[in-house]
Amino acid sequence: MREISEWLPVFLSFYPVLHKRVPTIVYGSQIIAVTKGIDVSSKDIDLLCPGATLKAIEEAYVESSGREEMRLELIRSRRGHVFTLYYPLGERPIPIEIFTTTPLGDPLSAFPDHVIDVSRWGIDFISLTVEAYAVLEAARGIRPISVERLRRIKIEWSEVEKLGEKFGLRDKVLCLRKMVESGE
Structure with a gap:
């Protein structure tokens, strides 16, 4: 598990640059941190991005990290895709998992009244x-x-x-x- 002090700087640098390329929703335990301002330890950073493309993820990574070389894995299933980007952070990269859907379907149709705008840490987020x-x-x-x-x-x-x-x-x-x- 990573303390919020470890994952938050990566989250704050990566989320806005991915979101400007393709709408991105805060997902997983980061929902609690963003919507409630509660410190949450997490093994990774979870994002929900129904329109995610490899190009958008690559560009966001280069802009946020300043690095060209990256490690990215893709899992494809009937339900959607999960991109796992290993963001460099000292000797232990932090995984950023980017989901294209939820287990209950597309977030915008599954949770139309539960996708909200939140401002925290000087950044505007879209979150469940x-x-x-x-x-x-x-x-x-x-x-x-x-x-x-x-x-x-x-x-x-x-x-x-x-x-x-x-x-x-x-x-x-x-x-x-x-x-x-x-x-x-």
Whole structure:
């Protein structure tokens, strides 16, 4: 896990330059950091970029890092693509995962009321809400780290439950809520 002090400078240099090339949404645990201003440790940086192209990622990397040489992996599936860019950071590069979709579909159609504008650290971001994050975490399988993160923030559980119903995840969402609220 990387402390926010490690991943945040990379995030703040890379997000704006990728976003100016192709609309980019804050994803994963970075949602909590951006929308709530909470320090979050993370193994990587997650971004959601339905229109991501190799060219846009390469150009953003060169502009933000000042380097030409890069390591980038691509995973293609029926659901979409995941680009993993290894951003140089001392001896241990930090992975930036750029997803073209979520497990529940295109973010703009899956979460139309949960894509928000947020200003933090002097940068304007587009982010999913923490309620969308909670549903996505329930969908992927409840992890102790997710429960711990969600305990630290205010969540509109009625909205999470409504979204959970939409995706057939009612039981998983209720289980997640119980774990978050009970301290188990």
